[in-house]
Amino acid sequence: MTFDLFSTILAFSAVTTLLLLIALTVRDLFSGRRRNDENTEQAETLYVPPDKAGRTALDRWFYNLLETSGSSLDRSTAALIPAAGALIGAAIPVVLFDSIPVGVMGTLLGALLPVGWWQFRAWRRQAAMRKHLPEALDFMADAVRAGLSLEKGMELVGQEARPPIRDEFRMCASQLAMGYPPYTVLQRASRRIPIPEFxxxxxxxxxxxxxxxxxxxLAQRLAQAARERAEFRGHMKAVTAGSRLSVIGLTVxxxxxxxxxxxxxxxxxxQFLANPSGPTLLAAAAGLQIFGLLWVWRILQVKY
Structure with missing residues (x-):
C-alpha cells in the first residue's frame, strides 16, 4: 500500500513537472524568436555572467555550458530540465516495473541526458565556429579599413559570414544598437565563442x-592564426585517425x-552472473574499458 502511494505521488509529480517544463520551454523559445525578429525588447535586462550568476561551482559550470551551447532557454528553465529528467526517469521504472534500483539508474540517466546533449551541441557549435572564424575576422578587418563603426562592422559580418558565427555577430550588432555597453557585449560574445583568437x-x-x-x-593576423590552428588540428586528426578508429572498433x-x-x-x-565473482569481473572489465577510452582521449588532446 505504501509503495503504491509512493508510485502514484511520483507519477503525478513527474507528469506535472513535464507539463510545466514544456510550457516554460515553449515560452522561452517563442519569446526569444520574437525578440530576435522584431528587435524591440532586450534579451535580458542586464547580462549577468555565469561566474556572478551562479552561487556554486556547479551552477557556474552549468550556466557556462548554456552559453557555449548557444541555448536560447532561460537559465531557470534550463536548470529545470535535468531536474525534470531525473524525476521522470525515476517515475517510469518505479511505476512500470516496481523496481527501486532501476528507478535510481533512471534518475541518473534522466538527469545526465540533457547535460550530455548540451555538451554535444557545444562541441559541434565550437567546431563550426572555429571553422568559419577566420572568414568572419577577415570581414571585420575589411569593415574597419572601410571606416565602418564597430556596430556596422559586426552587422556586416552578421550578413556575410556563415552560421553559427554569423548569428553571434548579428546578436552583438543588435545589442550594440539597443545601447548595451561594448564591454558587456564582447564579454558575453567571448563566453559564447570560446576560441582564443576571438x-x-x-x-x-x-x-x-x-x-x-x-x-x-590585428584582425587579419588573428584570422591567419586561426587558419593555421585549423590546419594543425586537421593534420592531427589525419595522423591519429587509425588509432581513434581502432579504439572505437574495439569498444563497439x-x-x-x-x-x-x-x-x-x-x-x-x-551462469556468469550467478557466479560470486561474475559481477565483480564484469564491473572491472567495464571500468578498464572506460579508463582506456579516457586515456586514449587524453593522449589525443594536443593544445596548440
Missing part, C-alpha cells in the same frame, strides 16, 4: 576604443559481441 580580438577592440591602434591588421565490437552472446546464449550470461 577573445584576443574582443580585448583588442576594447583597447582600440580607448587608445587606438591598427585593429584591421565488444558491445556487439556481448549483445549477440546475450541473445543467442543467454544461459552463459546467467
Amino acid at each position: 577573445r584576443i580580438f574582443a580585448t583588442a577592440v576594447l583597447v582600440h576604443r580607448k587608445s587606438g591602434g591598427d585593429l584591421a591588421l 565490437g565488444t558491445l556487439i559481441a556481448c549483445a549477440v552472446l546475450t541473445y543467442t546464449r543467454p544461459e552463459y550470461l546467467q
Whole structure:
C-alpha cells in the first residue's frame, strides 16, 4: 500500500513537472524568436555572467555550458530540465516495473541526458565556429579599413559570414544598437565563442576604443592564426585517425559481441552472473574499458 502511494505521488509529480517544463520551454523559445525578429525588447535586462550568476561551482559550470551551447532557454528553465529528467526517469521504472534500483539508474540517466546533449551541441557549435572564424575576422578587418563603426562592422559580418558565427555577430550588432555597453557585449560574445583568437580580438577592440591602434591588421593576423590552428588540428586528426578508429572498433565490437552472446546464449550470461565473482569481473572489465577510452582521449588532446 505504501509503495503504491509512493508510485502514484511520483507519477503525478513527474507528469506535472513535464507539463510545466514544456510550457516554460515553449515560452522561452517563442519569446526569444520574437525578440530576435522584431528587435524591440532586450534579451535580458542586464547580462549577468555565469561566474556572478551562479552561487556554486556547479551552477557556474552549468550556466557556462548554456552559453557555449548557444541555448536560447532561460537559465531557470534550463536548470529545470535535468531536474525534470531525473524525476521522470525515476517515475517510469518505479511505476512500470516496481523496481527501486532501476528507478535510481533512471534518475541518473534522466538527469545526465540533457547535460550530455548540451555538451554535444557545444562541441559541434565550437567546431563550426572555429571553422568559419577566420572568414568572419577577415570581414571585420575589411569593415574597419572601410571606416565602418564597430556596430556596422559586426552587422556586416552578421550578413556575410556563415552560421553559427554569423548569428553571434548579428546578436552583438543588435545589442550594440539597443545601447548595451561594448564591454558587456564582447564579454558575453567571448563566453559564447570560446576560441582564443576571438577573445584576443574582443580585448583588442576594447583597447582600440580607448587608445587606438591598427585593429584591421590585428584582425587579419588573428584570422591567419586561426587558419593555421585549423590546419594543425586537421593534420592531427589525419595522423591519429587509425588509432581513434581502432579504439572505437574495439569498444563497439565488444558491445556487439556481448549483445549477440546475450541473445543467442543467454544461459552463459546467467551462469556468469550467478557466479560470486561474475559481477565483480564484469564491473572491472567495464571500468578498464572506460579508463582506456579516457586515456586514449587524453593522449589525443594536443593544445596548440
